[in-house]
Amino acid sequence: MIKIEHLVKNYGNFCAVDDISFSVEAGEIVGFLGPNGAGKSTTMNMLTGYLSSTAGSISIAGIDILENPLEAKKKIGYLPEQPPLYMDMTVEEYLNFAYDLKDCKYDRKKHIAEICEVTKITDVRKRLIKNLSKGYKQRVGIAQALINNPPVIIFDEPTIGLDPKQIIEIRNLIRNLGRDHTVILSTHILQEVQAVCDRIVIINKGKVVADEKTENISRAIDQSRRFNVKICGPQREVLAMLKEKSGIIYAEALAERDGDAYTYMIESAVGVDIRKSLFYTLAEKNWPLIGMEALGMSLEDIFINIVDKSNERKSLRGEKEKGYRPGKAGMEKQIAADIMKNTAENQKNDNN
Amino acid sequence: MLAIYRKELKSYFITPVGYVYVGIFLALTALIFCYTTLISNSYDTTSYFSMMIFTFVVLIPLLTMKLFSEEKKLRTEQMLLTAPVTITGMVFGKYLAALTMFVGSVLLSCINFIPLYAVANQERAEAASNAIHIGPSGAQIIGSLIGVILVGAAFIAVGMLISTLTENQLASAVLSVAILLLMIVLGFVNNFISNYAVRFIIDWISVLSRFASFGYGRFDFAALLYYLSLTSVFIFLTIRVYEKRRWG
Numbered sequence: 001m002i003k004i005e006h007l008v009k010n011y012g013n014f015c016a017v018d019d020i021s022f023s024v025e026a027g028e029i030v031g032f033l034g035p036n037g038a039g040k041s042t043t044m045n046m047l048t049g050y051l052s053s054t055a056g057s058i059s060i061a062g063i064d065i066l067e068n069p070l071e072a073k074k075k076i077g078y079l080p081e082q083p084p085l086y087m088d089m090t091v092e093e094y095l096n097f098a099y100d101l102k103d104c105k106y107d108r109k110k111h112i113a114e115i116c117e118v119t120k121i122t123d124v125r126k127r128l129i130k131n132l133s134k135g136y137k138q139r140v141g142i143a144q145a146l147i148n149n150p151p152v153i154i155f156d157e158p159t160i161g162l163d164p165k166q167i168i169e170i171r172n173l174i175r176n177l178g179r180d181h182t183v184i185l186s187t188h189i190l191q192e193v194q195a196v197c198d199r200i201v202i203i204n205k206g207k208v209v210a211d212e213k214t215e216n217i218s219r220a221i222d223q224s225r226r227f228n229v230k231i232c233g234p235q236r237e238v239l240a241m242l243k244e245k246s247g248i249i250y251a252e253a254l255a256e257r258d259g260d261a262y263t264y265m266i267e268s269a270v271g272v273d274i275r276k277s278l279f280y281t282l283a284e285k286n287w288p289l290i291g292m293e294a295l296g297m298s299l300e301d302i303f304i305n306i307v308d309k310s311n312e313r314k315s316l317r318g319e320k321e322k323g324y325r326p327g328k329a330g331m332e333k334q335i336a337a338d339i340m341k342n343t344a345e346n347q348k349n350d351n352n
Numbered sequence: 353m354l355a356i357y358r359k360e361l362k363s364y365f366i367t368p369v370g371y372v373y374v375g376i377f378l379a380l381t382a383l384i385f386c387y388t389t390l391i392s393n394s395y396d397t398t399s400y401f402s403m404m405i406f407t408f409v410v411l412i413p414l415l416t417m418k419l420f421s422e423e424k425k426l427r428t429e430q431m432l433l434t435a436p437v438t439i440t441g442m443v444f445g446k447y448l449a450a451l452t453m454f455v456g457s458v459l460l461s462c463i464n465f466i467p468l469y470a471v472a473n474q475e476r477a478e479a480a481s482n483a484i485h486i487g488p489s490g491a492q493i494i495g496s497l498i499g500v501i502l503v504g505a506a507f508i509a510v511g512m513l514i515s516t517l518t519e520n521q522l523a524s525a526v527l528s529v530a531i532l533l534l535m536i537v538l539g540f541v542n543n544f545i546s547n548y549a550v551r552f553i554i555d556w557i558s559v560l561s562r563f564a565s566f567g568y569g570r571f572d573f574a575a576l577l578y579y580l581s582l583t584s585v586f587i588f589l590t591i592r593v594y595e596k597r598r599w600g
Contacts, residue, residue: 088363
């Protein structure tokens with residue numbers, strides 16, 4: 001549905017978007033992530049034809065946005081970071097204007113009523129936009145993006161500044177839209193991506209550094225092999241035992257102490273469920289196990305690692321890639337590295 | 353383009369700007385009419401129309417100051433530029449809306465001529481039946497109206513270009529007033545310059561110098577062409593500003 005090829009945007013000497021390529025299939029909801037200044041908004045502005053690209057091509061449903069901008073723009077609904085609202089108009093006037101502007105050919109009254117229903121702004125139709133709350137303004141912005149019933153919808157941080165209830169409503173709305181529209185969503189709220197998107201594209205410093213299905217990332221996250229265990233017993237001996245035990249590749253004593261119980265962090269080898277055998281070993285030694293907690297990973301950690309790593313790669317270009325090191329945040333690093341490697345390989349394949 | 357035209361025209365009357373503009377325009381033209389044609393007790397409207405042009409310096413920026421600067425400030429231009437409308441269409445939609453307001457107000461100000469024709473009718477009735485030359489000259493009035501509208505059209509294009517350069521409506525208005533004033537004053541300065549080349553250049557920029565022949569009821573094609581090309585140059589520049597911004 002959307003195909004971006006070798007997209008470049010320079011502002012003078014500054015390269016905001018540096019050779020980005022990816023494509024989005026029909027009906028996909030893609031989360032577009034990146035730290036501030038990574039080039040998200042610039043990419044979106046180029047996608048929608050607001051900015052032109054320095055090099056590369058963008059096609060929307062097979063129509064090139066530079067060659068045939070009018071036709072391509074008809075296929076896109078866009079909600080910019082700041083919803084483009086005319087404060088002096090009522091919601092109804094505004095939607096009528098959007099209807100005319102986008103050259104819609106439906107039954108006007110019925111269509112606008114439908115859009116209002118979908119975005120839940122029917123109650124405020126007669127009110128001036130400037131008097132609406134932020135959440136309603138955002139929804140009016142969404143209504144504007146939907147009014148020409150475009151196959152591609154692009155949202156730039158749609159839930160920013162909303163209250164938790166509104167955020168959930170907007171997310172549900174986006175998920176529903178994803179059923180028959182292609183959606184690109186930029187955000188830096190990671191739960192949002194996890195909750196809504198089918199795929200995640202992370203860009204940093206103008207480059208795509210990760211491009212992976214959300215379910216793959218979730219699966220990787222679920223395979224947590226790290227635990228905090230609380231064991232009563234002499235700290236030094238327990239730690240030595242943990243380090244020697246087969247199946248554990250990393251152990252570390254934490255500063256936490258509870259009576260004669262100390263807390264340790266351990267990490268098991270890939271594919272080993274260490275919990276049962278650890279219990280029996282401890283029982284044998286007569287060191288009571290009084291707590292065990294699986295340490296989850298979050299998308300945040302992976303995201304941070306991917307961004308850090310891509311920064312590192314730029315500054316230390318040529319340095320040998322470091323292998324997997326167990327310990328704090330080791331697994332996130334590993335997953336991040338895997339995702340980035342996959343992405344790089346896919347990109348290479350696409351080019352060939 | 354039509355959608356933008358309609359929206360722009362409507363927005364003049366949603367905000368007080370449109371009412372203020374029309375009100376001040378009618379009041380000022382009526383005042384000028386009293387102090388030129390009426391007070392001199394004649395049917396001659398030459399000085400009425402040339403004085404009217406001076407009011408444009410203040411009034412036209414009222415129409416043009418928000419055309420683009422407000423869109424830029426509210427970021428609504430993003431909506432216009434990502435909609436299936438060309439930049440040219442957008443610029444013309446806005447230009448024509450301002451022009452419509454302007455032409456409308458000029459036509460409204462024609463009520464000033466009612467007393468003129470009323471007096472003329474009376475005089476004609478009192479005088480001998482063969483005195484058909486009594487009364488205002490229709491050619492002069494219509495010619496001047498066309499001239500005034502052409503000057504205004506060029507001024508609107510100038511104001512529109514300036515409004516693309518700033519986000520601040522007030523800055524846009526002040527700058528427009530300054531530049532329009534300069535365009536008018538240049539014509540007077542010319543009288544004091546002896547260098548032919550400089551005079552020629554200034555004469556080209558000066559808007560007022562071409563207006564004179566309209567006041568005599570003569571239709572000057574060279575002037576028509578001059579005003580139209582001046583207008584198109586500024587409209588073209590406005591379009592270029594937006595194209596340039598896209599290519600950033």
